[in-house]
Amino acid sequence: MASSMRALVLTCMLLAPWLTAGTAASYREDARQAATPGRQRGSFFGNGFKSMRTRRELPSADEPDNTPMPAAGDASDLPTCLLCVCLTGSVYCEEVNPDMTAVPTVPKKTAYLYARFNKIRKINTKDFAEIVTLKRIDLTGNLISEIEDGAFAKLPLLEELSLADNRLVRLPMLPGKLMSFNANNNFLKTKGVKATAFKKLTGLVYLYLADNEIEAVPQIPETVRTLHLQNNNITDINIDTFCRSNDTYYLRPNLSEVRLDGNPVILSKYPDSFMCMKVLPIGRYR
Numbered sequence: 662m663a664s665s666m667r668a669l670v671l672t673c674m675l676l677a678p679w680l681t682a683g684t685a686a687s688y689r690e691d692a693r694q695a696a697t698p699g700r701q702r703g704s705f706f707g708n709g710f711k712s713m714r715t716r717r718e719l720p721s722a723d724e725p726d727n728t729p730m731p732a733a734g735d736a737s738d739l740p741t742c743l744l745c746v747c748l749t750g751s752v753y754c755e756e757v758n759p760d761m762t763a764v765p766t767v768p769k770k771t772a773y774l775y776a777r778f779n780k781i782r783k784i785n786t787k788d789f790a791e792i793v794t795l796k797r798i799d800l801t802g803n804l805i806s807e808i809e810d811g812a813f814a815k816l817p818l819l820e821e822l823s824l825a826d827n828r829l830v831r832l833p834m835l836p837g838k839l840m841s842f843n844a845n846n847n848f849l850k851t852k853g854v855k856a857t858a859f860k861k862l863t864g865l866v867y868l869y870l871a872d873n874e875i876e877a878v879p880q881i882p883e884t885v886r887t888l889h890l891q892n893n894n895i896t897d898i899n900i901d902t903f904c905r906s907n908d909t910y911y912l913r914p915n916l917s918e919v920r921l922d923g924n925p926v927i928l929s930k931y932p933d934s935f936m937c938m939k940v941l942p943i944g945r946y947r
Contacts, residue, residue, distance in 0.1 A: 742767065745776075750794075754779065764788040764800075771795060772818075778802040784812045784833075797821040801843075808833040825869070832858055841867040845889070849873040856880055871920065878902050886915050891943075892923035904937035913937045920944070 745754035761779040781803040805827040831853030921944035929946040
């Protein structure tokens with residue numbers, strides 16, 4: 662009995678320091694966690710605090726930022742006016758530097774295009790295919806020597822077209838609603854200007870074909886008021902050029918200005934050719 666009591670006392674003496682140290686360590690850990698909110702292991706606040714801090718952290722300067730950017734618009738939907746001045750419905754591309762050698766891309770709702778005094782050499786069918794709102798095109802003073810047939814075919818509203826001061830040897834098919842057409846100072850000859858080139862232009866009022874190499878007067882629509890054919894190679898006209906040989910009562914009241922000066926033709930040789938007109942052409946009479 663006495664020996665058992667001595668063994669128990671000895672055991673308690675050995676375990677007491679270990680139990681005391683463990684209790685103190687546990688107390689210090691609890692006190693540290695209580696003094697720092699949001700640090701309890703496995704607690705809601707602890708995880709929430711960590712997540713919030715993570716969301717606010719920004720990538721360092723040396724790390725790539727892979728944050729997805731918002732989708733941008735399609736560049737093909739934007740008008741290309743990098744070399745031109747684009748105003749409401751009008752585009753001005755005159756004397757562009759660096760040299761402009763092709764028809765510029767312009768907004769689809771353009772009504773008036775001025776691309777004068779550049780170095781455009783050719784007009785393709787696709788150049789105006791999608792700009793159906795065009796009413797006026799001025800390509801004066803370029804180097805255009807070729808125009809594909811159909812280049813102006815899809816322009817139902819086109820009323821004014823100037824191709825003056827270029828290098829054309831033939832005319833393309835022209836849209837039916839033209840009111841004014843200017844092809845002065847080119848290299849046009851009769852074989853490049855069909856006799857019926859203007860026949861279907863029933864709204865044509867102003868026709869300028871001066872300073873070319875045309876040998877004969879093409880058929881002129883009834884609506885034309887001003888006709889310039891000066892400084893060509895026209896050597897002959899007849900009664901059917903402006904009037905009608907089978908209709909002595911036929912009149913052309915609209916045709917008020919005809920210039921044939923600078924041509925070899927002597928107009929006084931053809932007195933009957935102007936009977937239907939209210940004014941005589943300007944040109945050589947002797």
